[in-house]
Amino acid sequence: MKIFRTVKEMQEFALRLKQEGRRIGLVPTMGALHEGHLTLMRAAKEATDFVIASVFVNPTQFGPNEDFDAYPRRFEEDCRKLESVGVDAVFHPEPDEMYPQGFCTYVNVEGDITHKLCGAQRPIHFRGVATVVTKLFNITQADEAFFGQKDAQQVVVVCRFVQDLNLPVHINMVPIVREESGLARSSRNVYLSPEEKTAALVLSRSLRLAKDAYEKGERNAAVLKALVTKEIEGEPLASIDYVDLFSFPALEAIETVDEKSLLALAVRIGKTRLIDNIILG
């Protein structure tokens, strides 16, 4: 497995692969890899000739009071995991390599989709995501890119700017991977104490309640959201950031679930902010 740390070497290598007619798959990650990431890698292996994983904790998508410094970094362990699933190359730049002095260009998805859900509390988050993902697409020359459904809004934003900027890359969304308990896999789960980890089960449990109600015929968005909210409010360690239901992938407000919809939530368990979602319909 090749490891690249500079933009120039990664891009020159990728351009040569393209000239040879290879089809490149990219899985952008911030490292601290878990089974969810490895599922993305396997999907990329199936669909392409050469899989590049990027491991980069991207400073521009963190707000000033967020967990950029605390975010777990364990590159050697990540490499062992990536090698075990047959990833061909890792791109692992330092922040200065991606954002050298004088850097000042941002890709900004200005529509409503970046102001809802996570965008409401994290105003610069999606600008940072769109910028770094555009850079990664250009550096790795990806034909196919793979993102997890856990960050469903991120997938919507990426699809939007890929279409708007005419980037020649196809976006694949891969379902959420959960622990046996139901907890969605997340690099941020390492922040949780054992007690908090039990409390965090309320996220997936509340979504399952809504899913059961939907499957029994409930279509009223307010009722479904209230079910989730009530369940989370019953957990003393949990504090709701948002519980919301939008059409998917347009992310438009809906009163009844008549089409494919995203039921998404962000909840703080102690100091740790966790997200989860399900797609209905």
Add this chain to the structure above:
Amino acid sequence: MKIFRTVKEMQEFALRLKQEGRRIGLVPTMGALHEGHLTLMRAAKEATDFVIASVFVNPTQFGPNEDFDAYPRRFEEDCRKLESVGVDAVFHPEPDEMYPQGFCTYVNVEGDITHKLCGAQRPIHFRGVATVVTKLFNITQADEAFFGQKDAQQVVVVCRFVQDLNLPVHINMVPIVREESGLARSSRNVYLSPEEKTAALVLSRSLRLAKDAYEKGERNAAVLKALVTKEIEGEPLASIDYVDLFSFPALEAIETVDEKSLLALAVRIGKTRLIDNIILG
């Protein structure tokens, strides 16, 4: 000469060319082509295997009170000129094709370089330029792109976002082409009455005065700017938008011309806003 009007057809064609190992040159234009544009086309022919000219009056780089509607459009005549210099393909989309409903992603160069010179009076101009040029690079898969020095600030902005977003394209700046009178070629020259066209010679004349002074040893930026300003103020039909002198390509304020510098101006002749510049040092 092939003519493409849709993004999909142009991009699929370009991706096939790339797979065949062809080197693609792009000359982005807004049409109403003159000798300046044709000089860019010839430079592209020399440097690449396949030259694409885009002809697109880009709405997102015009402010609400600017000349988007009035901007000259003469596509058939443009095609004859492009064919005469051996251009291989023309990309000529409608605005709806480039900005379909729901479009909301912009490439924004947030640094000082977009707020000076033309950016001071045209606040959204360079956001529109950066966005459309990024799209054109992705659609045409250009290896080399060619821009005229007349829009020197545009070249600086394009080089900035190409570097920041890691676009795999090389930017070439081609010198200004002038009429025998000294007037810089511009699609906007068609707006000028015969009387205004004579008045417009003050732009190049004032720059020549500064160049002569520079060549005789004058290095004081304020003195050089004052020479230009005084000359333009002597022309009754002319009204100065800006006369400025910055380091080039950094566009930083300078007091003395010790390094490569851009002496640039924008002047209204009647209702027509014209720009011109020289590079000193």
